[in-house]
Amino acid sequence: MRTLVVAAFLSLDGVMQAPGGPDEDRDGGFQFGGWVAPHVDVAFGEAMGALFSRPFELLLGRRTYDIFAAHWPRVPADSEDAGLADLFNRTAKHVATHRPASLDWRNSHALGSDAVASVAALKAQDGPTLVTQGSSQLVRQLLAANLVDELRLLTFPIVLGAGKRLFDADSYPAGFRLEYGAISQNGIVIARYARTGGVETGSFAID
Structure with a gap:
């Protein structure tokens, strides 16, 4: 069974x-x-290099796919991003789309x-880790479908107000364990969380 990593x-x-x-x-202005x-x-x-240091396949929404497809195949061979471009070009991309022919x-x-059912079927197979980007x-x-095994989150020191968010009210309740955490020179909080199970609760009430 494969691991599904949400990287954001x-x-x-x-x-x-x-x-x-x-x-x-620019959705929503x-x-x-x-x-x-x-x-x-x-x-x-370094965090991005670690994310893609082991065999992986990408899970992408259509908008992110179009952005990536317009960029990564065109990265020059002498660019500092050439190694990542080669990885992205070679690996399998599984795309949520209503226009598969394109x-x-x-x-x-x-x-x-x-x-969601397609991703669940992919997870049930043997193979490389499935990694989301954007999307x-x-x-x-x-x-919401309780398919996520790991979160790789890079949190930046900025408040944006309105905008599309990672979690919403439909997210499946789940517990995660912090496997790695660091703060970069520019204040990025770099964290890796592994799924542990359901949500545990307790009480501070005095008996």
């Missing part, structure tokens, strides 16, 4: 919308696209009409 960039108030550029996702770039530092790069990036595969709508569906 978050603001302090939990927004994950459009971290990479001004026009990445979002004005702060590209909010990650000013905070990038060495530890950020998936023209190498090694791209459409999830079925029920994306807020798909990720929230996976969280």
